[in-house]
Amino acid sequence: MAIFTAHRRKAELVPPARPTPHEHKPLSDIDTQCGLQFYTAGVEFFRRGHHAAAVFSGGDDDNSGDPVGIIRAALAEALVSFYPLAGRLRELPVVAVGGRGGGKLVVECTAEGVVFVEADADVRLQELVHGQPLGPPYPCVEELLCSNFVGEPDVVLGKPLLFLQVDIYIQRFCIGYHYCHTITDAFGMAQLLDTIYRLARGDGDPLTNPPVWERERLVVAPSASPRITHYAHPAYEPLPISSPAAAAQDDVVRMTPGEQMVSRYFYLGPTEMAAMRGHVPLSATVFELVTAALWRCRTAALGYAAKQRVRVLVMSSARWSWKRDPPLPRGFYGNMLVPQIAEATVGELCGLPLAHAVELVRRRKFAVTDEYMRSMLDMLARRSRPFFNLDWTFVVADAGGLGRSMGEAATATVGRWERVGGGITAAGQVIAASLYSYYERCRRGAGEEAAVVSMCLPAPAMERFAREITRRRCCWLGGELGTTHGGFAPRLQAMVERRQRAKAVLWGEEDVGSGVTLWGEEEARLQWIEGTLRARSEVWRESGEIDGTREVELSHTMVIFFTARRRKAELVAPARPTPHEHKPLSDIDSQRGLELYAAGVEFFHHRHAATTAAPVFSGGDDPVGIIRAALAEALVSFYPLAGRIRELPTAGGGGGGGGKLVVECTAEGVVFVEADADVRLQELGHGQPLGPPYPCVEELLCSNDLVGEPDVVLGKPLIFMQVYIYIQLNPVLQNN
Numbered sequence: 001m002a003i004f005t006a007h008r009r010k011a012e013l014v015p016p017a018r019p020t021p022h023e024h025k026p027l028s029d030i031d032t033q034c035g036l037q038f039y040t041a042g043v044e045f046f047r048r049g050h051h052a053a054a055v056f057s058g059g060d061d062d063n064s065g066d067p068v069g070i071i072r073a074a075l076a077e078a079l080v081s082f083y084p085l086a087g088r089l090r091e092l093p094v095v096a097v098g099g100r101g102g103g104k105l106v107v108e109c110t111a112e113g114v115v116f117v118e119a120d121a122d123v124r125l126q127e128l129v130h131g132q133p134l135g136p137p138y139p140c141v142e143e144l145l146c147s148n149f150v151g152e153p154d155v156v157l158g159k160p161l162l163f164l165q166v167d168i169y170i171q172r173f174c175i176g177y178h179y180c181h182t183i184t185d186a187f188g189m190a191q192l193l194d195t196i197y198r199l200a201r202g203d204g205d206p207l208t209n210p211p212v213w214e215r216e217r218l219v220v221a222p223s224a225s226p227r228i229t230h231y232a233h234p235a236y237e238p239l240p241i242s243s244p245a246a247a248a249q250d251d252v253v254r255m256t257p258g259e260q261m262v263s264r265y266f267y268l269g270p271t272e273m274a275a276m277r278g279h280v281p282l283s284a285t286v287f288e289l290v291t292a293a294l295w296r297c298r299t300a301a302l303g304y305a306a307k308q309r310v311r312v313l314v315m316s317s318a319r320w321s322w323k324r325d326p327p328l329p330r331g332f333y334g335n336m337l338v339p340q341i342a343e344a345t346v347g348e349l350c351g352l353p354l355a356h357a358v359e360l361v362r363r364r365k366f367a368v369t370d371e372y373m374r375s376m377l378d379m380l381a382r383r384s385r386p387f388f389n390l391d392w393t394f395v396v397a398d399a400g401g402l403g404r405s406m407g408e409a410a411t412a413t414v415g416r417w418e419r420v421g422g423g424i425t426a427a428g429q430v431i432a433a434s435l436y437s438y439y440e441r442c443r444r445g446a447g448e449e450a451a452v453v454s455m456c457l458p459a460p461a462m463e464r465f466a467r468e469i470t471r472r473r474c475c476w477l478g479g480e481l482g483t484t485h486g487g488f489a490p491r492l493q494a495m496v497e498r499r500q501r502a503k504a505v506l507w508g509e510e511d512v513g514s515g516v517t518l519w520g521e522e523e524a525r526l527q528w529i530e531g532t533l534r535a536r537s538e539v540w541r542e543s544g545e546i547d548g549t550r551e552v553e554l555s556h557t558m559v560i561f562f563t564a565r566r567r568k569a570e571l572v573a574p575a576r577p578t579p580h581e582h583k584p585l586s587d588i589d590s591q592r593g594l595e596l597y598a599a600g601v602e603f604f605h606h607r608h609a610a611t612t613a614a615p616v617f618s619g620g621d622d623p624v625g626i627i628r629a630a631l632a633e634a635l636v637s638f639y640p641l642a643g644r645i646r647e648l649p650t651a652g653g654g655g656g657g658g659g660k661l662v663v664e665c666t667a668e669g670v671v672f673v674e675a676d677a678d679v680r681l682q683e684l685g686h687g688q689p690l691g692p693p694y695p696c697v698e699e700l701l702c703s704n705d706l707v708g709e710p711d712v713v714l715g716k717p718l719i720f721m722q723v724y725i726y727i728q729l730n731p732v733l734q735n736n
Contacts, residue, residue: 006119006143006167013113013160017076020083024090025107027182028218029380030335032105035388036181038154039163041145043138044175044193044422046414067173068118068166070415074200075116075164081211082192082333085161086111089182105182105385107161114162117146121169136399136440136452137265138425143167144176156180173417181335186399186424187319188333200414212331220381233379235339236386239309251391252302256458264462266294266469269450278698280358283596283710287398287439290451292357294437294469295342295394296350298455301465306347308392314340314364315397315436321368321592327659338376339388340364366593396453399424399438449705565676566722569706571669575632578639582646583663590661597710597720601700624674624723631672631721641718642669663718670719673702700724 030036046067079086087109121143138144146165147153163178179189191211268290276289295312304310319336328336342360349357380386388395413419424438438454457465588594604623635642643665701707702720 006121006165008117008119008146008165011115011117011146011149014072014076014079014116014164015111015113016079016083016086017073018080020080020086020111021109022111023109025084025087025109025213026215026219027105027107028215028334029220029377030218030337031182031215032385033380033387034385035339036335036337037156038181039150039156039178040181040186040189040424041141041147041176041178042189042422042424043141043144043177045420046173046175046417047420048171049413049416049418067414067417068168070200071164071166071175071196072116074196074414075114077199078192078195079114081195083111084109084213085183085192086113087161088112088159089157089161089180091157107183113160114164115146115149115160117149117163117165119143119146119165119167121167136423136425136438136442136454141176141425144174145178146176147178150178153178156182175422184333185317185335185337187317187336191331191333197414197419210331211333212329213334214329214332215334217328217332218334218377220377233376234311234341234343235313235388236379236383238389239311239343239392252458252461254391260458261456262459262462263454263456264466265452265454266466267450267452268293273451274698276354279353280355281362283598284358284362285709285711286441286451288358288361290439290453291396292354292361294396294453294455295361296354296357297468298394298457298465299346300350301457301461301468303461303464304346304392306345306351308346309343310346310349311341311343311393312361313388313390313393313395314342314361315395316340316365316368317398318368318373321365322373323370323592324373325370338368338373340367368592395436397424397436397438399440566703567674569671569673569702571717572628572632572635572672572721573667573669574635574639574642575629576636578636578642578667579665580667581665583640583643583665585645585661585663595711595713597707597713599697599701601697624725627721627723628672631670635670639667640665642667643718644668644715645713645718647714669717670721671702671706671717673706673720673722674725675722676725 084107087107090106090108092103092106144165144167146163150163151159159180161180161183165176167174167176177189184192191209195211273286273289276293277284280289280292291312291314295310299310315337316339317336318338322336322338342364344357344360349360423440436454437456440452442450442452455462455465640663643663646662646664648659648662700722702722707720708716
């Protein structure tokens, strides 16, 4: 990677382009909690294109050739609408009531402006990324940010609320920024960037979604009677003491000075994802999967005692999950972050399968109800700007939310420049101050989607974490003996001789099956081996150790690996015209906890009975043609299933919690995939009646790339179906 130093000009203050009100703006109870008092950093990359000129003049000869002038002018114009960002954060004197967390925070709208720095470097952007798509970790990120002007990132009072640096490369430029998290979240920052880009390219109405302050909607008067008191808020409470030894032990992360913390990024590609997916519920999202896996690795690296309770705190946005009544305005750019907690002992977390950790992480997202949010606001008001309790806690923030919030801004143009990437970044002092790990999705050279997560740990623990995740990766991939196929515990390589005795090799002294550390007796180990292999076989005996590797002999055929050969997906529409209308959903249907795709499989074998009736649909012995035709005919009656789920606009232009869900009966159809494999159905069941766990189930389902995130349902097909043909026309009909 190329190393360079940015040549920065003198910093300047950019005020709003026109006069704005001088007033004090209140902040919400979510904004003012101490856990959000820091600056978050991000970067935006652009390359030279051939688009229309910008509306703002950046130079005498070519008004679209100077991105610094364009961005500076558009920023000043945007601050007319976002004028509180040009002010300063103040703390009011503590009044007679309590005030443990200090006085009330407000924004004084002084119009002093935001910090703007021009910088350049004699380097090409391609040299920084070696031809790879731009994604985290961003190259030389400290040089792209004006961190030296920000100062201590967790000191926010009296300072500018936004810092921007525009870096000029050869044929490229980058915007590096810090924003005060007390004022806004990633969604609000995306809204500001979108406005700047619209102004820069001269859109007719850049404020189609004008910014709305209205933080008082999320404020509870301290004198008001408690509205809801039966919900716990563990993110703000200390961990229960699990043992005297745990009570006497200090959390090494919290006790380590910031200058001794180390920040690194870790990459999990599609191969690792596929391997891990073989052991977790199909409805688990990539974020939940990665969070659970890294929580376990981090806990192991920190060397906590087995009985110590540990947590993962996920910073989630309630903007989409909170069905508030009345909803917040669409342009609301205040903080909507909700800390959600999963908790376990070290022994439970590291000793049980990965699927258990995933389930712990998954449960937390169903807690964000209207009652929970109102209870949290009530608690925040009464406890006066509380801190999150971060002892023994792994904190994860989904930085990918910024990219999803960008909308059209994700492909924005600025004059002759077009956006090619960017997002929230973990940089030096910023991550050390917050201790957050930032999760991001990105694409690598071959277009493969991957997860990248930052990690901040004490230096010795970071070395152990790097070794731990490398070791786990080997376990997920089956060590050096091969790749993963299907859903049969791919982290455990089985050397199989069909219909004969087989051996399963277990890597490492404590790695069993899924590469987890078990805290128990040998009998428990053997039971876990058997369960992980999904086999109905008897564990015969443990034959000893060979170079630290345990071997266990297992009877019968244990594992068959195969890969589906899928044809191109198609949409099957109703066989005849159906009504185009909007169908309402019930309140039970539209609850957040049911917004996911469920999966199932159906197995069939060929019949030779003389009494078997011929199918109504043409196709003879072709189950694919029969099922496709029958599905199209069935959709005539079940025509809403051939449509798409839509979210209606909320009344009055609101939308903080989302509008009503309906089904638009578009007759677009359901996804249908034909697949086959050179394997007999009998071989998958080992002669046993077919039942769960179903063999190689991931191969029997439409690929994850096709279905996408299983808890994202808006605008997607409502059914994904794959018909799988085995040898001798043993078909399996599968549906999501």
